[in-house]
Amino acid sequence: MRKAKELYLLFKLTWKICPYLYFSTLLDSLLSVAQTLIYVFMPKYIIDALVTDKEWAEILLIITVYIGLIATVKIINLLTRPWVNSCTNRSDIDTISHYMGLSAHTQYSIFETAEYRNNFESVMSMVRGRTAADFCAAIVSAGVSLLIYAVYIASLNPIILLIVLLAIVSNTVVKMQLNRLEEKTIPDLKRNSREFSYINDTFSSFDNAKEVRINQCDELFNKKYNENIWERWKLNTSYGRKKFLLNMCMHIADAIQLVSVYGYAGYMTWNGIISFGSFTAYAASVINFSNAFSKVINAILNVDLAVRFVPRYCEIKTLAQESDSVDMSWRAGRPLEIKFENVSFCYPDTSQMVLENINLTISDGCKLAIVGENGAGKTTFIKLLCRLYSPTSGQITLNGINIENIPREIYAGLLSVVFQDYKLFSFDVVDNIVLNSKLEEEKLADVIGKSDLRSKIDSLPNGIHTYINREFDEHGVEFSGGEMQKLALARAYYKGSPIVILDEPTAALDPKSELTLYEHFQSIINDKSAIFISHRLASTAFCDRIVVFSAGQIVELGTHKELLDLNGIYANMWKVQAELYTRGEIYDEKG
Amino acid sequence: MKKGKKSLSSVINAWFLIRRAYQLNPGGVLIKIPIIALQVVQKFIPLLFVREILNKIQLHTDMRLILYLVGAYGLCTLFFSLLKEWFVNLDNRQNEHTSRLMSIDITERIIKLPYSEVEAPQTRTFLQMIEKNMDVSDLLTLVADLIMQFITLGGLVGIICVLHPVILGLILLVLFIRSVVKEITRELWNKWRVPINDRYRKVNYLLTVLQDAAYGKEIRINGLQGWMSQKMSQSEEEYINIMRNYNKQLQKRNIFVEASLVIQELLIYLLLAYRTFFHGMLIGDFSLYISGISSFSSAFSSIIDASSNILKAGDFFALYRELLEKDVNETNVREIQIPSEITIKFDHVSFHYPSNEKIILDDICLELKTGKSFSIVGMNGAGKTTIVKLLCRLYKPSSGVIYLNGIDISSIPLAVYKKMLGVVFQDYKLFAFSVAENISLSPESDSNDLYAVLDKCGLGKKIKQLPAGLNTSIGKIIDNNGVNFSGGESQRIELCRVLYKDPAIVILDEPTASLDPVNEYELYKMMYEYTKDKCSVFISHRLASTRFTDEIVVIENGKIAEHGTFDELIKIEYGIFKEMFDRQSSVYLRSKETYKS
Known part of the structure; x- marks a missing residue:
């Protein structure tokens, strides 16, 4: 019963994604069935006519009819082939897009896990249009052929039909065993393949090209791939052995069937009970x-296999949707106040707390700087704020509402973020800055100016329509590290969200660019709320408030002056950095 | 004629690759022999047995003999099927093995390519083509299939000639038409291939981005799901459209093939009917000829398909072979003992990218020594990283020479030179392997040595605390139990890599960009100590760090603009360095007053 429901779900969702595939697959199958039927039955009439000494004219007529039928089927095939092929292509892409859409809406903390990805891949390969459409087409077309052939074979002798059915049933059981075996083995094979791809890609990819050429990585590469290849060999060996045993059973059944059919039909023909034409038709019909x-069995088995993945598909779909507690009608409005209330966090499957009992209020329009040593939890704090992860305990609220209950899209619209490991797309400058916002020429020009990109853009062959690398356009221009960072900042500026979050926004910039940017920060960020993580304390000095993280907790909180007076961690950091610029006192050895 | 030449070269390249496959995995090639033999046998068993059975029945031979024939037919089929199954099993395993060995072969070659070549767009396209295109084990299977079909063909020709040689002529004519059409189709594909692949690449890029964890943050934070989906629909439409148009063109040409097939079928039936009607041919023979001719046609068309597939991949084979044959051996190198004291001299070095005339570095003259540390500063894009790349021998100078102790560095064996280099680039990447492997870049390493460098970088305690310690995987890509490290921690692991290698030349490009001030200071202090007896080069935008170094070089527009010690440069009025330094320190100075008060 549950299986039936899952089957229905499979059809429903694949129909939604690619309804056209059902028709194209069915047409394709029917044509192929028609062709086979012609080849099986028409020769019978020709042979019989020859053996029973009919008129030459009659023989010619039968041959002409035969050829005519073949020609008709071929013509229909030719006319419909482009359409059928494009349906298949389209359904492949539509299916993958649908899945990618689902994964894109899944929370980052789940999305990045290997568990989700493995699951995702297997579901995607099983629960898709082709499986469902092939099933329907097979049932209809093969069902029709089955009926025709069964009736014909039974007319020879029902016992022969019985033997044939027995052979088929035995083979079906074997095939099911083969499927089960495949299901058990595939996860290991897939994992092994993924590892192999990673190993190969890592050493050959352009990203790692410098690293690989400066260091001697040969031995490491050898070790990694050797381990992988031999694991594969062993997996294939045991898998192959089991497959062979199962296939052996099938071949035996086929041989028995062969001998029965030819023996009996031969006997009947020898005794003149059936004609020669019929002999060949029976032999062909059995096959x-x-x-x-x-x-038909394959289609059923495939669908059966696929159906088992339907519940997992539903899980994936649920993960991609907003939870029930979300108030879809909530809308953002200034003033915006964010509160961390007793928030603690540890990564899934770990026990070490990365953040402990964080209590912080980020009021509307405040400029907050976050400092602390590496691993203190700064970036994790931001990730929680961005809802990439959920707190392990405690809650984060926006104007009193738990942010988990705010619609994701709305929340995303409230934040402009530049992470340390931001990513640009292989599109043009406009796309990378404007993304999915509306394009306003003036605003774009303003943002470009304020992020110190004017001169770079002016130097480009196609201006703002230049691609930022040569992946899609050979006239694309490679941007340097600093230029890319400015582009990422421009993106955040353009989005213009009320809360701006910048993680090491000037790490790759030279002093001149850095200073230019600081000068513009004020005018861009204006009265928005802003959160900076930066090790360059010069940038944090102009913030309203500074938060110091240490070992996952907030240890100092206050204005620049207050913290200097406190003479604690922040004061120490400031002293160390400032001294180097002013008197270089610490650096005694050089004098 | 050009087509012929191209086909010939495809064949030669294919042969080259098969030979290479044999070198890598002889078993994978040898296994094809029993496969071919068994496939041929399997083709002829039904043809011959059925003919005998039918003829004997028509001639009303003894029923028992006929039944023995049927039994023999069953047994032969069973025996050869089992045998083939067994070999197919072995073949599958070998195929995967061969294909992997060849992927690795390619990667090993790529690693040996000079950086400048790997960076060029043609190479990148080529590498993408390799991933998507024919596997070499597919090639082996195709060639084996080809040979099998040829042998089958031979046997069938014998059978058909007995019937009537004219039939052979007719079939060959039809097959000739088909091969002409196939050739035209190949031309068609060549015309359409690039635009189709272009559009496909766009679709593929979007799919890759959506799966990539790194892009995952951007997409979620900016709510780009809808936007990506729109881009995907656009790209998809373009791709589908172009494929449909291509297919339409393809079908127009196929009409000729199908028409000729129909005519062939007609003529054959007419001839066979004539023979049976007027010359009393037996039914068994009738059926044999029908099956035989159809097998002949399908064997021939398999040959044409396989050939055209092999030829289609001809371009790919050519590139593949080029890659394998590239001479990556060094020329003009001599064995050198590197002394512990070294001097590196940039002697009027200039550089521009091979495909671009724009001068990146102009007449650079520098001298680096063991025990001396250098800072290179300048605006973004001024050429700082390029100097480092030249020093690392990722590129060759366009003019001028870089000397090591008076020897041109390009004449030093690369393996020897590599050992002397320890570099951390701005855009370094850690591998998803273990911490130990990332630091030592070798399969085996001493944990004491590893902890020694980890402690120096302040990561020893953290790693010790991890459940798997040094064997913890970095990142969760391969291993679920892997650990994600923060930006600063990753940077320190990269530094550990350099420290572990203990090279004579240390180059650090923005080594502390992700570190907080206290740690940055600690690290610079440590690096200063450590590099006392090394030749070290630092690139950093934090000008305060230049105080740690012996000499500072200011690069502007590819030229050395200023050169000297910190004290010298800071005194130059309106000097570039002084200006940059003043700007950066201005904020601290302003606040320092606040602090003082």
């Missing part, structure tokens, strides 16, 4: 009956 039956 095609088995084929048709196999097609």
Whole structure:
């Protein structure tokens, strides 16, 4: 019963994604069935006519009819082939897009885990349009052939039909065992393949090209791939052995069937009970009956396998949706106040707390600087604020509402973020800055100016329509590290969200660019709320408030002056950095 | 004629690759022999047995003999099927093995390519083509299939000639038409291939981005799901459209093939019917000829398909072979003992990218020594990283020479030179392997040595605390139990890599960009101590760090603009360095007053 429901779900969702595929697959199958039927039955009439000494004219007529039928089927095939092929192509892409859409809406903390990805891949390969459409097409077309052939074979002798059915049933059982075996083995094979791809890609990819050429990585590479290849060999060996044993059973059944059919039909023909034409037609029918039956069984087995993944698909779909506690009608409005209330966090499957009992209020329009040593939890704090992860305990609220209950899209619209490991797309400058916002020429020009990109853009062959690398356009221009960072900042500026979050925004910039940017920060960020993580304390000095993280907790909080007076961690950091610029006192050895 | 030449070269390249496959995995090639033999046998068993059975029945031979024939037919089929199954099993395993060995072969070659070549767009396209295109084990299977079909063909020709040689002529004519059409189709594909691949690449890029964890943050934070989906629809439409148009063109040409097939079928039936009707041919023979001719046609068309597939991949084979044959051996190198004291001299070095005339570095003259540390500063894009790349031998100077102790560095064996280099680039990447492997870049390493460098960088305690310690995987890509390290921690692991290698030349490009002030200071202090007896080069935008170094070089527009010690440069009025330094320190100075008060 549950299986039926899952099957229905499979059809419903694949129909939604690619309804056209059902029709194209069905048409394709029917044409192929028609062709086979012609090849099986028409020669019978020609042979009989020859053996029973009919008129030459009659023989010619039968041959002409035969050829005419073949020609008709071929013509229909030719006319419909482009359409059928494009349906298949399209359904492949539509299916993957649908899945990618689902994964894109899943929370980052889940999305990045290997567990989700493995699951995702297997579901995507199983629960898709092709499986469902092939099933329907097979049932209809193969079903029709089955009926025709079964009736014909039974007319020879029902016992023969019985033997044929027995052979088929035995083969079906074997095939199911093969499927089960495959299901058990595939996860390991897939994992092994993924590892192999990673190993190969890592050492050959352009990203790692410098690293690989400066260091001697040969031995490491050898070790990694050797381990992988031999694991694969062993997996294939045991898998192959089991497959062979199962296939052996099938071949035996086929041989028995062969001997029965030819023996009996031969005997009947020898005794003149059936004609020669019929002999060949029966032999061909048996083969095609088995084929048709196999097609139907395969389709059922495939669907059966796929259906088992439907619950996992539903899980994936649920993960991609907003939870029920979300108030879809909530809308953002200034003033915006964010509160961390007793928030603690540790990464999934770990026990070490990365953040402990964080209590912080980020009021509307405040400029907050976050400092602390590496691993103190600064970036994790930001990730929680961005809802990439959920707190392990405690809650984060926006104007009193738990941010988990705010619609994701709305929340995303409230933040402009530049992470340390931001990513640009291989599109043009406009796309990378404007993304999915509306394009306003003036605003774009303003943002470009304020992020110190004017001169770079002016130097480009196609201006703002230049691609930022050569992946899609050979006239694309490679941007340097600093230029890319400015682009990422421009993106955040353009979005213009009320809360701006910048993680090491000037790490890759030279002093001149850095200073230019600081000068513009004020005018861009204006009265928005802003959060900076930066090790360059010069930038944090102009913030309203500074938060110091240490070992996952907030240890100091206050204005620049207050913290200097406190003479604690912040004061120490400031002293160390400032001294180097002013008197270089610490650096005694050089004098 | 050009087509012929191209086909010939495809064949030669294919042969080259098969030979290479044999070198890498002889078993994978040898296994094809029994496969071919068994496939041929399997083709002829039904043809011959059925003919005998039918003829004997028509001639009303003894029923028992006929039944023995049927039994023999069953047994032969069973025996050869089992045998083939067994070999197919071995073949599958070998195929995967061969294909992997060849992927690795390619990667090993790529690693040996000079950086400038790997960076060029043609190479990148080529590398993408390799991933998507024919596997070499597919090639082996195709060639084996080809040979099998040829042998089958031979046997069938014998059978058909007995019937009537004219039939052979007719079939060959039809097959000739088909091969002409196939050739035209190949031309068609060549015309359409690039635009189709272009559009496909766009679709593929979007799919990759959506799966990539790194892009995952951007997409979620900016709510780009809808936007990506729109881009995907656009790209998809373009791709589908172009494929449909291509297919339409393809079908127009296929009409000729199908028409000729129909005519062939007609003529054959007419001839066979004539023979049976007027010359009393037996039914068994009738059926044999029908099956035989159809097998002949399908064997021939398999040959044409396989050939055209092999030829289609000809371009790819050519590139593949080029890659394998590239001479990556060094020329003009001599064995050198590197002394512990070294001097590196940039002698009027200039550089521009091979495909671009724009001068990146102009007449650079520098001298680096063991025991001396250098800072290179300048605006973004001024050429700082390029100097480092030249020093690392990722590129060759366009003019001028870089000397090591008076020897041109390009004449030093690369393996020897590499050992002397320890570099951390701005855009370094850690591998998803273990911490130990990332630091030592070798399969085996001493944990004491590893902890020694980890402690120096302040990561020893953290790693010790991890459940898997040094064997913890970095990142969760391969291993679920892997650990994500923060930006600063990753940077320190990269530094550990350099420290572990203990090279004579240390180059650090923005080594502390992700570190907080206290740690940055600690690290610079440590690096200063450590590099006392090394030749070290630092690139940093934090000008305060230049105080740690012996000499500072200011690069502007590819030229050395200023050169000297910190004290010298800071005194130059309106000097570039002084200006930059003043700007950066201005904020601290302003606040320092606040602090003082």
